[in-house]
Amino acid sequence: MIDIVKAVQERDPSLGSYVIVLRRDSRALAAPDSLNAEAQAWIAAHAPGARLARVEIMLAPYPGAPPAGRTVSVLAFSDPRALAGFATAWTADPEPEDASAA
Numbered sequence: 001m002i003d004i005v006k007a008v009q010e011r012d013p014s015l016g017s018y019v020i021v022l023r024r025d026s027r028a029l030a031a032p033d034s035l036n037a038e039a040q041a042w043i044a045a046h047a048p049g050a051r052l053a054r055v056e057i058m059l060a061p062y063p064g065a066p067p068a069g070r071t072v073s074v075l076a077f078s079d080p081r082a083l084a085g086f087a088t089a090w091t092a093d094p095e096p097e098d099a100s101a102a
Helices: 002-011 037-046 080-090
Strands: 018-022 029-031 051-059 068-077
Touching: 002 018, 002 051, 002 068, 018 080, 037 080, 068 080
Parallel strands: none
Antiparallel strands: 018 068, 051 068
16 A cells, blocks of 8 residues: 555655545545545545545556556545544444444
């Protein structure tokens, strides 16, 4: 993951130091170029300066392989606390609801 972040930062320095690369199956994404409504609301409440970008990078799929082009979804934050908060809220699998509590 560090290689992907480094490639993103080299490709688009305007994103700054606090970026998170979202997986294609991220529950925060509605599409590769847009956040779902819940993630947008979280950003508005906790990190209003964050922005979503699509960045094309060259990355080897495994060590020793030739680099290949890949476009990734990136959220850039101006504050490391906002990045950490987003990562905590949106990159972990949601906790299953406890059926016995009902």
